[in-house]
Each structure stands twice: as C-alpha cells, then as structure tokens.
Amino acid sequence: MVSPQMVMYEEEFNQISAICDRLCREANSKVVFLVDKNGQLIASAGETENLDTTSLASLTAGNIAATGGLAKLIGEREFSILFHEGEKDNLHISIVAGRVILVVIFDARSSLGLVRLRVKKSTLELTGIFERLLKKIEDPAAGSPFAEITDEDIDNLFSD
Amino acid sequence: MSFINYSSREINCKIVYYGPGLCGKTTNLQYIYAKTNPEAKGKMISLATETERTLFFDFLPLSLGEIRGFKTRFHLYTVPGQVFYDASRKLILKGVDGVVFVADSQIERMEANLESMENLKVNLQEQGYDLKQIPYVVQYNKRDLPNAATVEELSRLLNAERVPEFQSIAATGWGVFDTLKAIAKLVLQELKKGR
Ligand SMILES: Nc1nc2c(ncn2[C@@H]2O[C@H](COP(=O)(O)OP(=O)(O)O)[C@@H](O)[C@H]2O)c(=O)[nH]1
Ligand SMILES: [Mg+2]
Numbered sequence: 001m002v003s004p005q006m007v008m009y010e011e012e013f014n015q016i017s018a019i020c021d022r023l024c025r026e027a028n029s030k031v032v033f034l035v036d037k038n039g040q041l042i043a044s045a046g047e048t049e050n051l052d053t054t055s056l057a058s059l060t061a062g063n064i065a066a067t068g069g070l071a072k073l074i075g076e077r078e079f080s081i082l083f084h085e086g087e088k089d090n091l092h093i094s095i096v097a098g099r100v101i102l103v104v105i106f107d108a109r110s111s112l113g114l115v116r117l118r119v120k121k122s123t124l125e126l127t128g129i130f131e132r133l134l135k136k137i138e139d140p141a142a143g144s145p146f147a148e149i150t151d152e153d154i155d156n157l158f159s160d
Numbered sequence: 161m162s163f164i165n166y167s168s169r170e171i172n173c174k175i176v177y178y179g180p181g182l183c184g185k186t187t188n189l190q191y192i193y194a195k196t197n198p199e200a201k202g203k204m205i206s207l208a209t210e211t212e213r214t215l216f217f218d219f220l221p222l223s224l225g226e227i228r229g230f231k232t233r234f235h236l237y238t239v240p241g242q243v244f245y246d247a248s249r250k251l252i253l254k255g256v257d258g259v260v261f262v263a264d265s266q267i268e269r270m271e272a273n274l275e276s277m278e279n280l281k282v283n284l285q286e287q288g289y290d291l292k293q294i295p296y297v298v299q300y301n302k303r304d305l306p307n308a309a310t311v312e313e314l315s316r317l318l319n320a321e322r323v324p325e326f327q328s329i330a331a332t333g334w335g336v337f338d339t340l341k342a343i344a345k346l347v348l349q350e351l352k353k354g355r
Contacts, residue, residue, distance in 0.1 A: 006163040013167035038255030039219075039235060040163045040172045054202040058219045058235065062207070065251040066216070146164075146171075146351045149227055154348045157225045157232065158341045 006036050007137045013043065015129050019122050020045035027118035028110035030089065034126075035060050035101045042100060056103070060093060064101050083112065092116070096123050097130035161255040162351055170231045173347050174255055178280050179262035180272035181213070181241030184301040187330035188262065189220045189236055192340060195333065196222060214240040217252050224344060234344055241276065250283050258295035258347040259284075260339055262330075263318050265300050265308035273318055291321070295346030298325045299339045304332070
C-alpha cells in the first residue's frame, strides 16, 4: 500500500536533531544523517559542511532499496544493517521504524563496535519519535499547509 | 511521497521520468541541469554503465522557488529503460509524486513505447498507485527525426487518458521545460488537495 506522506514538525525535528547530534558525539563519528526511504534528507549532524547531503540521501535510499530487493529475492524481509568499509571512512547504515534510514560515517577514531552500540540506543529513541510522528501525520485533523494555496500561487512559481 | 518539513520550511516531491530505453529520459535531465542556475540545483548523479546507459537511475535535485514561505524542491529521477532492469524500475517508483512518460516518436519504437507504458501501469499498481489518479504527463520526444510518427498517432496510442501531452526534442531542449513545469504544477495541485 501507499505509505502516508512524510511530514516533519518543529518539535519532532528538534528531538531528532538532538539525538543525531548526541549519536555523532558519543559514537566518535564524523557525520550522522537520517533519510526518508524515498531519498529525502530528514536531519544531519557533524561535519556536513563539505558534504553533498542531498546526493548522499538519494544514493543511500537507492542502496537500501536495492539491498531490500536482494533480501526479498533470497527470502529475507530486509537487511536492517549495512556496513561499507573504506580506506579511511566507513559507512554504517541501519533502518529505523521501518521507514527511515540512519547513516553514520566514521573513521579510525571510532570503531564498528562502538558505532553499533550507540546506534542501537539511538534507534530505540528515534523509533519512539517516529511512531508518534506517524500517528500525528495520519490524524485527519492535522491538515495540509497547502490546502490554502491558490492556482495563482502555483502559476507564480513558473512566471519567468 | 512528498515530504513536508515545517522545521526547514521545505516541501520535497519526487518526479520520475519513465519510458523505453533510449527515448531521451537522461537527456531531459541533462538539459534541465545545464539550464538551471547553480543555486537552484544540486549535483546530477547518473548511475550508468560504461556505455552511458542508465544502470540504476539518474537523480537531479531542483529548487523551483517558494510558495507561502515553503521552499519547493523537486527530486527528478529517471529509470533504466531496458526491459531486464524491471526490478530497479520498481524501486525507483517507490514514493513517486508524479510521472513523466517519455515516448520515442520514431515509428519503429512504437512497440517499445507501448510495452513500457504497460510496464509502468503494472509497476504502479503493484505499489497501490493508479496512473489515472496520480499527476501524470506524456512527452513525445525526438520530434526532429524524419521517421517520427504523427502526434495524432502517438496521442491515440499512448494517451488514452487524455493527460497533458508535449512534443519535444530533448537533445536541443525544445519542450523539456514545458513538460517539467506541467508535471510540477500537477504535483503541487495534488498537494493542495492534501491527499
Ligand atoms: N535526434 C534526437 N536524439 C535524441 C533526442 N533526445 C535524446 N536523443 C538521443 O537519444 C539517445 C538516448 O538518449 P538517453 O537520454 O540516454 O535515453 P534514455 O535511455 O531514455 O535515458 C542519445 O544519443 C541522445 O542524444 C531528440 O529529441 N532527438
Ligand atoms: Mg537513461
């Protein structure tokens, strides 16, 4: 079935960002980011200035989608953790609450064991937040900020 | 599936360019990339084979400006057209907000167009989408070629739904932005409905 539209509110965003920041520190990692399974960046922490997070988000989602497809082919539901080892930097990718992807980039200052441990703890907290968030989104009273836009607003976007 | 972020005041939408192999999907994105201001676009990513055929997808993030204080961002994807990449095409359709079907106008490619469109319908259905209900436009590409079928013929065979249709020569850019604007508009109108 079609999954509900993703909406992020200030309150949850702050909670999620705080967890990403803390995870980044406690895991001694360089960067932490959260991506929607459809490839849209939700939050990031750490040394992201020189990083193309939009591309990272899209490729991460593509990666998870492809490995998810592989998993199904061999009779697994999905691979919930992926690990890519590089010469300097490593990627730890895991799935949170079934629909968001948590990525940790780390180098020799940390270790896979430490990252796994910290990710586990953060995943529990993030799962709670996302479950609440999804309930909030599905609440019909939530409304859309776009219900008010006019055809003119849309036309103006293309008026050059 | 669009993603509304109240915190960063952004709205993200996913548009997929679908169609048979070599119809010009990647060329559409390349032209959009080349003609967009640096501040309005991200990097274009192409996961391609050594012979430049799309292997998994092309990806281009675009900003189209603000609506009511929300930045509108569109993520454009293309699918690999060759028949045997069907598993990849299904993955890319996940969470789609709007589809552009790019047809190859050449008479010889009509069979391939029809096959690809059928494949699109089946793959969308598998995910619970209906082509009749999602934002969707059709583009007849390669209008410059002498062996191009007439628009009437293409329209009759490929646009039974009577959705907005556009002629294009993606190689020169003619019709590319008209197509993009049309699908972006439909996606925003759908959001307005608050699906
Ligand atoms: N003559 C002509 N060639 C085109 C046009 N659009 C794309 N092509 C060419 O068709 C080939 C395949 O295009 P590509 O974008 O890679 O197709 P894709 O498989 O749909 O991504 C390339 O050599 C393009 O230069 C067009 O409008 N007219
Ligand atoms: Mg291509």
